[in-house]
Amino acid sequence: MKHHVTTTVNGDEVEYLCDTEQTLLDCLRDELGLTGAKEGCGSGDCGACSVMLDGRLVCSCLVLGVEANGKKVDTIEGMAKGEKLHPLQRKFLEHAALQCGICTPGVLVAAKALLEKNPNPTETEVRYWLAGNLCRCTGYDKIIRAVMDTAAEMRGA
Amino acid sequence: MRYESPDTLEAAAKLLAAESGDARVLAGGTDLLVQIRSDILSPALVVDIKRISETRSIKEEAGGFRIGAAVTGAELKEHAALKKAWPGVVEAANLIGSTQVQGRASLGGNLCNGSPAADSVPAMIAAGAVASIVGPNGRRDLKVEDIMLAPRKLALQKGEIIASFLLPKREPHSGDAYLRFIPRTEMDIAVVGCGVSLTLDGSGTCTAARVGLGAVAARPLLVEDAAKALIGTKVDDAALEKAAAACRAACKPIDDKRGTIEFRTDVAGVLAKRTALIALERARKA
Numbered sequence: 001m002k003h004h005v006t007t008t009v010n011g012d013e014v015e016y017l018c019d020t021e022q023t024l025l026d027c028l029r030d031e032l033g034l035t036g037a038k039e040g041c042g043s044g045d046c047g048a049c050s051v052m053l054d055g056r057l058v059c060s061c062l063v064l065g066v067e068a069n070g071k072k073v074d075t076i077e078g079m080a081k082g083e084k085l086h087p088l089q090r091k092f093l094e095h096a097a098l099q100c101g102i103c104t105p106g107v108l109v110a111a112k113a114l115l116e117k118n119p120n121p122t123e124t125e126v127r128y129w130l131a132g133n134l135c136r137c138t139g140y141d142k143i144i145r146a147v148m149d150t151a152a153e154m155r156g157a
Numbered sequence: 158m159r160y161e162s163p164d165t166l167e168a169a170a171k172l173l174a175a176e177s178g179d180a181r182v183l184a185g186g187t188d189l190l191v192q193i194r195s196d197i198l199s200p201a202l203v204v205d206i207k208r209i210s211e212t213r214s215i216k217e218e219a220g221g222f223r224i225g226a227a228v229t230g231a232e233l234k235e236h237a238a239l240k241k242a243w244p245g246v247v248e249a250a251n252l253i254g255s256t257q258v259q260g261r262a263s264l265g266g267n268l269c270n271g272s273p274a275a276d277s278v279p280a281m282i283a284a285g286a287v288a289s290i291v292g293p294n295g296r297r298d299l300k301v302e303d304i305m306l307a308p309r310k311l312a313l314q315k316g317e318i319i320a321s322f323l324l325p326k327r328e329p330h331s332g333d334a335y336l337r338f339i340p341r342t343e344m345d346i347a348v349v350g351c352g353v354s355l356t357l358d359g360s361g362t363c364t365a366a367r368v369g370l371g372a373v374a375a376r377p378l379l380v381e382d383a384a385k386a387l388i389g390t391k392v393d394d395a396a397l398e399k400a401a402a403a404c405r406a407a408c409k410p411i412d413d414k415r416g417t418i419e420f421r422t423d424v425a426g427v428l429a430k431r432t433a434l435i436a437l438e439r440a441r442k443a
Contacts, residue, residue, distance in 0.1 A: 003160065020160040020203065023190070043191045045344075047257055056231060056260035062190045063261070064183075066160050067205060110256065131343045132255020 003066040009034070010078030018065035025049045027065035028075060036076035036105040040134065047133035050106035051075045057113040059132075076105035079112065087157075088112055088150045097146035099137030107133045111147045119155055123148060158193075162205040166212075166291040166320050169204050174293040174316030176202040182318055184212070184227035185261030187254060188270040204318075211320050212265070215239060220326030223289075226265025226319045234259075243324050244439060245333030245352055245432075249280030252337060255344055265319045268301065271309040274347045274372035278305065280335040282369030282379050283352035284324050292317035302369070302379040328365070330357040332439025336432045337371070338424050340415075347372045348416040351404070351428040353436040355387065361441070363387045368400065368433075372415075373408040373425050380407045383429060392437045400433060401426035 002017040009032065016031035028034045028051070040048035042061050049060040052074035079086045088108050091097070098104045107130065114121060114129045121129070126147050127140070135143060163169045173180045178201030183189055192198040206212045212227040215236050222239050230250045233239060240247045253262050253276050267277045268288075281301045288299050293316040301322070304312050313319070333354035339345035350371035358364050368383035386399035410421035 001159075020158040021193075023194075042194055044187055044254065044258055047255065050257055053260070056229070057257050058260040059187075059257045061194075062186050062258075064160065064186070064190070064203075064205075067162075067183075067186075067207075113256075128343060129256050132257045 003069070005066055005069045007068040007070065008072045010074055016065070020064065020066060022065040023061050024051070024053070024063040024065050024068050024073070025060035027068070028060060028073070031065070034075055034077050037109075038102050038105060040102065040106075045132070045134070046103070046106075047110060047130075048103050048106040050109045050133065052109065052113060057110055074109075076109055079108060086112065087154055088115070088147070091146040091150040091153070092143075095142050095146035095149065097138060097142040103133060103135040103137075107135065107143055111150070114147070115151055115154060119151060121148075121151060158200060159202045160205065161202065162208045164208045164210075166206075166209055166318060169206055169209060169318055170292050170316045172202065172204050173318065178202065180204065182206055182265075182269065184263040184266040184269075185229060185258075186266075187258050187262045188266060188272075206318060209320070218323060222324045224264060224322045224324065226288075226321055227263045230259040230262050231256075233264075239324075242327045243284055243333055245335045245354065245436065246277065246280045246284050246286070246324065249335035249337075249350070249352060250277045252276045252335075264322055268304060269311060269313075269319060271305055271307075271311055272346075273305070273308055273374060273376055274350065275305075275377065276335070276337055276347055276350055276371065278377040279350045279369030279371040280333065280352035281322065281324075282377060283335070283354040283367045284333055285354070285367055286322045286324050288319045289321045289323065290317050291320050296320075298323075302377065305376045307375045327443070328356045330359070330440050330443055331355065331365075332436045332441070332443055334432045334435035334439065336428050336435070338416075338428060346415065349373055349421050349424045349428055351425065351432045353429070353432040355392065355433065355436045355440045357392075357437075357440045361391055363390055363392050363396075368404065368429060370404055370407060370425055370429075373410040373421050375409070378407055380404050380429075382406065387433065392433060397430045397433055401429045404429040 038048040040046035337347040337350040356365040382403035390396035
């Protein structure tokens, strides 16, 4: 039996049909065509599938699609406002805080969640917050610098 | 795989009891969904308990706190009064996984996943937490140390669900703490975990103590001899040494890639001392 799910994704009400076995990540990618969130490990270790679920940062590979019924989901696709990039996205480009880009949507969603909660994090706080977002290219330093720089800019703005 | 999300515990228990195949409770899913996706489990029924209000709330009760079994680590951390009363329990829960995992993982799930290395369990044992369990025949209470029997084996009957945990009222001059050993700084499974809760009288003598150990036996342990070594003392070096020896004596660990029997046994004593000192410092300030 398919579940009929009604949920809000990036502010828009959407509907999809899914099997119980389908994760929220599967539903976003395969049913809604939102392919920003990536499947890295599929076991909640890498953070490439990070999304916000009712305002909480979660791994969408560890949420069932049916669990999103009646909830609010925010993904990387909702981060830029039209052509206008979110400051984090702009700073990631400026700092070259990405190489292959697979982890980047998850890192950006996670970093945005941090800055909304804590606009003035220490480097240690940024590193711990992002410990669940694995990146095999950058060595993390550029990511951390981009997040710290964004935080500083957003505090000044 | 069937999915149900009832809004009462009675309905959830009935669904679980009526299923002839494997039936599982879904709280945060950070263990269950991994096991389903890797074909370790293939349940016929998954019952999501997060629409049941008791499982999702933190309430003050009898001077203590009733914590819903599906309350997330992130929510525990944000509850200032709970964190003040039981910092060790909150810290232990917050050691589980990443920020993302904290957004979903729960105390009920950490216990019912049935791993001897579960971080929150020794802290809950030290705290004297009691689980409130609802099943087809009604409700009963069970101490946390009596719930896990062996890896993946629980003292729950078919259809029974942990609805919430009661952390007791805190006496003045009480403190708790949890420490674990892992080979890196973050995101790993405990090689040894230790929870300690202490209460002091006005003169600084320990009047009550509980010590919980994880990852050193087939189930998380309440180490009563370690508590006895601390009660009636000023928690001085001699008492700490005795408590450490009691913890080492209680260990029945396995050799595995995380640590050898000798290492785990030794570290259990070291952690017991360090954890007790943090609990002591907190009790003095409380």
